[in-house]
Amino acid sequence: MKTKWNHLKGYVRVEIIGQDSSSFINTCIQSGIGIWDIQPLDQNRALISISVSDVQKARGILKENKLKIRIKEKKGTPFLLKRMWKRNGFILGMLSFICLLFLLSNMIWNINVTGANPKTEYELRKAAVELGVTKGKFIFLLPNVREIQRDLTEKMDNVTWIGVTQRGTSYRFEVVEKEIPEAKQMTGPRHLVATKEAVIHSVFVEKGQPIVGVNDYVKKGSLLVSGLIGKEKKPQLVSAKGKIWGEVWYQTEVEVPLNTSFQTYTGKYKNRHYVSLFGLNVPVYGFSEGEFKDKTETLNESPLYLAKWKMPFSYIKKEIRETDGVKRSYSKAEAIEVGKKMAKKELSKKLPDDAKINGEKVWQQNVSNGKVKLTMLYQVIENIASAQPIPIQQGE
Amino acid sequence: MGKLRQQVNKWMMQNLELPADVVMDLPRITMIGQLHIYIENHRGVKAFSNEQLTLKLNQGVIHIKGSEFVIKTILPEEILLEGTISSVDFENE
Numbered sequence: 001m002k003t004k005w006n007h008l009k010g011y012v013r014v015e016i017i018g019q020d021s022s023s024f025i026n027t028c029i030q031s032g033i034g035i036w037d038i039q040p041l042d043q044n045r046a047l048i049s050i051s052v053s054d055v056q057k058a059r060g061i062l063k064e065n066k067l068k069i070r071i072k073e074k075k076g077t078p079f080l081l082k083r084m085w086k087r088n089g090f091i092l093g094m095l096s097f098i099c100l101l102f103l104l105s106n107m108i109w110n111i112n113v114t115g116a117n118p119k120t121e122y123e124l125r126k127a128a129v130e131l132g133v134t135k136g137k138f139i140f141l142l143p144n145v146r147e148i149q150r151d152l153t154e155k156m157d158n159v160t161w162i163g164v165t166q167r168g169t170s171y172r173f174e175v176v177e178k179e180i181p182e183a184k185q186m187t188g189p190r191h192l193v194a195t196k197e198a199v200i201h202s203v204f205v206e207k208g209q210p211i212v213g214v215n216d217y218v219k220k221g222s223l224l225v226s227g228l229i230g231k232e233k234k235p236q237l238v239s240a241k242g243k244i245w246g247e248v249w250y251q252t253e254v255e256v257p258l259n260t261s262f263q264t265y266t267g268k269y270k271n272r273h274y275v276s277l278f279g280l281n282v283p284v285y286g287f288s289e290g291e292f293k294d295k296t297e298t299l300n301e302s303p304l305y306l307a308k309w310k311m312p313f314s315y316i317k318k319e320i321r322e323t324d325g326v327k328r329s330y331s332k333a334e335a336i337e338v339g340k341k342m343a344k345k346e347l348s349k350k351l352p353d354d355a356k357i358n359g360e361k362v363w364q365q366n367v368s369n370g371k372v373k374l375t376m377l378y379q380v381i382e383n384i385a386s387a388q389p390i391p392i393q394q395g396e
Numbered sequence: 397m398g399k400l401r402q403q404v405n406k407w408m409m410q411n412l413e414l415p416a417d418v419v420m421d422l423p424r425i426t427m428i429g430q431l432h433i434y435i436e437n438h439r440g441v442k443a444f445s446n447e448q449l450t451l452k453l454n455q456g457v458i459h460i461k462g463s464e465f466v467i468k469t470i471l472p473e474e475i476l477l478e479g480t481i482s483s484v485d486f487e488n489e
Binding site for chain 2: 039
């Protein structure tokens with residue numbers, strides 16, 4: 001054990017030259033200088049080991065005894081380190097190689113985009129650059145894949161969904177594009193027919209022969225504007241064009257519960273940071289749980305890679321957000337009011353942009369099981385015209 | 397006085413079963429074959445060479461003879477010698 005300790009501290013093998021080495025040994029022992037491995041070489045010389053810190057003290061004793069000292073060997077950790085330091089270039093090279101490998105394997109090397117046409121791909125890459133996802137960026141500095149996916153999907157308008165996957169040093173974006181049907185220009189001869197049952201509110205015809213007038217009742221599919229114009233004997237085929245506004249009734253049902261409880265975030269949050277070592281989470285910063293009564297927690301893990309291997313340590317951010325259970329209760333009148341608004345909102349989602357809600361009516365209302373059930377009727381004025389091509393009769 | 401004390405010590409050793417090296421301040425020597433010799437209670441090195449080690453004792457000296465001697469450890473009262481030991485002689489003054 002003691003020799004191990006000496007090895008750690010470092011010691012020297014020295015040669016003692018001169019007569020009477022035994023008295024030197026005795027003085028050393030008496031003054032508490034540790035010496036060991038004493039090996040006589042011949043009459044005047046002996047090899048001894050002495051720890052580095054004791055060499056200076058020993059020199060004094062040697063002078064008194066008129067002995068000479070010559071250092072033969074330097075042993076132990078400090079000297080080993082010194083010798084290794086002479087080859088520091090080698091060690092530095094090795095360390096910098098590992099560092100470099102580590103950095104390079106946590107860098108983005110490749111970004112693949114699949115499923116997008118060139119225009120969308122260009123836009124996507126541009127959006128990705130804005131988020132910081134470019135070649136040569138460090139992966140651990142970027143938001144995680146989930147966040148990138150969300151941000152990109154928000155940024156891109158002409159895309160339904162973007163799937164972001166990270167595989168080692170490459171990112172892959174899978175794009176599902178919105179298919180926007182191209183408006184077909186109908187140029188052939190056609191009629192305009194009603195799309196639904198309605199009472200005509202107003203008629204605006206650009207081309208064609210109007211068949212119906214204001215306040216006429218039409219069924220679904222009935223002819224509104226004819227594509228046949230001119231004299232009866234010699235009709236001319238045209239592409240009818242126009243807008244026929246009709247009053248249409250819609251029926252919507254809504255249910256409004258009188259008492260609802262739901263959760264909201266209060267805005268208070270705590271972040272906790274962990275370093276995960278071999279699956280063990282060691283908290284690094286943020287030690288309090290926030291002492292929230294109700295809370296939700298989300299974990300964000302960003303792993304580190306060395307070459308293709310996932311390192312056993314990663315950085316984990318835990319977000320703890322306080323939630324608040326809110327109870328909402330309506331009186332009957334309030335519930336009806338809310339129900340009306342909800343129904344209207346729902347209806348306007350279904351209607352085309354140029355439609356107008358003219359009037360509303362509560363058709364039925366009843367309260368049961370703590371819910372208000374409303375059936376609403378809406379009078380909507382919308383364009384009911386749709387094109388119907390006229391088949392060309394040949395051989396006439 | 398000294399003589400009386402020695403007699404008392406000897407009596408104590410014999411009748412009270414106390415170890416002799418403690419009571420009488422004698423060296424305790426442990427040998428492992430010819431390889432090691434471990435001496436406690438010595439009073440310093442008198443002479444040391446490849447073939448011989450002479451240690452001072454409370455009374456007299458001890459000569460250890462052999463070859464290829466190396467003192468492995470030396471402390472104020474203990475010494476561990478390595479080599480090939482051929483003889484251990486006591487010399488009373």
